[in-house]
Amino acid sequence: MLHRGATIGILGGGQLGRMMAMSAAQLGFRCIGYAPEGDTVAEQVSDDFFANRWDDTAALAAFAAQCDVVTWEFENVPVATAAAVPKDRMFPHPRALETAQDRLAEKRFIEGLGGRPAAYARIDSRSDLDAAVDRLGAPGILKTRRDGYDGKGQWRITSSRDADGLNFPDVPLIYEGFVEFEAEFSVILVRGQDGEIRFWDSACNSHVDGVLSTSSLPAGALIEGQVDEARTLARRVADALGYVGVLTLEFFATREGPIFNEMAPRVHNSGHWTLEGAVTSQFENHIRAVAGLPLGETRTVARAVTMTNIIGKDIATSQGHLAAPDTHLHDYGKAEVRAGRKMGHVTRLER
């Protein structure tokens, strides 16, 4: 168990790290961030911050030497960077990064545990894509295996002729059959150092242009009927990885049951509602887990909760939300406003 005043290091400097650092401060810990220079909004609420490249081994060593434990808020932290931190001081174990950074490895891992991803094919060449469209049909989605997020690095393919017009990216890719889903949801759990697992309720997630727009509870009968099966898979994933901290699995709710979409070895946008909507938030429980403290209750405290992302220039008028009852604004403090960029979120509760 970390002593009060101990130092937690966070790899990554975005809003997830910012909200983690705020929970760490609440629990009496110091926080040091590490991320390449940029709009690192976690820095604003951290005790110290290393603005260095992921491959700066001297800076990483200096960072790690000051931390009692290290965690991450960003799943694309290079595995070599994570390896610079002694494994017994890093939670979750970096094997979770290796699995989640490659869509192909992730899907194989999930299948090995009995989960059902969308039909997929590995694509290393144009002829692989033609063969995949023949075998799996169209429409489908071509995705980069690595470094994709918020719908980036994805191309909708409606026929093999679409691929002709595509500036075919020269990186490892995967083709996924299009899932005719009824709804989307995620399973978010926390696993402690003793292996105890707690789940939050699963919200219904809606996306616009591949980016999460809202997460709402209750999620409705269709999703509620699929949560048990999805949780069984999520528990297997967490146990197989010896996971410590918050883990997220995203699913498509289909007429044939839950289809695995992807996993995020971290706190997740679809869990931001837990800040006000659950007894213990995903951020607090992640810090509790990595610090070896008892986990907090995850129960939902309201009849209904809706979390809405504030994207791009809408942040300018976001304070207007505060006039509504039981409504809570989280502004991530980002200096640069860009179209499609997550700038904050607002959570509304009905008790």
Ligand code: AMP
């Ligand atoms: P991802 O980054 O892979 O989670 O994709 C972002 C969003 O695109 C998902 O939440 C879905 O709304 C949509 N999407 C991704 N893959 C598929 C698929 N195979 N079938 C249908 N929709 C998808």
